[in-house]
Amino acid sequence: MDQSADAIWFEQPLNERVRSLLRLEFLFDEYRHHTADLSAWGVRGSLRTLLDILSVIGRTDLRTELIRDLSEQRNLLGRLRAGTGIDPIKLDTTLAEINAALAALYACVTHPSAILRDNEFLFSILNRSSIPGGTCVFDLPAYHRWLARPHADNYADLKRWFEPLAAYRLAIALYLRLLRDSRVSVPHIAFGGVCLYVPQGIYSLLRVQISPEADVYPEISAGKHRFSFRFMQLGEVGVRSGQSSDDVPFRLQCCVLGS
16 A cells, blocks of 8 residues: 555455565665664664565566566567656656666566575574564574674675565666556546456556545456445454445546556
């Protein structure tokens, strides 16, 4: 979910790749937040999130997929150069960003999973992190001692471990930005809190925008032939939500990158 002062966005990935990219975008944002905290708890949060990022990236050959997808977008945008109504400055800027992201990915010669495989210290923390409270001092005394080092030393270690992931963060942010910008949002109304939509093609991401004043959230069901949006009344937290009986205005984006 993305939020701003004048809108709340909800997103629904429609394939496994976009699902993974959204998770990683979330984790990269969380990592940036924790690294701003100079306390031992901030270092703990940073390392825990870093391990989550490594776990997600380690499941697939994400580097190859990103190189393929961004190369396709570069070729597509290159063909648009001769078209009319194209902003050449914006086009050249986007192509330069794609080229920079691709160059960074090509420079990644070691798979991020090697960071865990070759580091007994990190691997031991990862194994204990799935247990509630599993990284206490009596479980991981080496971790406790590392946390007691000066913050500059901890930060230097985190920076070294994160360095192979910087290219992924850059490429993922660019890919998702291009995907979100691929379509404009269209106004809809969910009469009685429900809206059914027949897709006009195959999409990768659904985005629903609602006003902050509307105390509702969408439950999205995305089938092959029909999308359904059921708006639930949030109300008092802790009380089971019910479907809104009001007509709910919202904006819908059905996003997909051309090829």
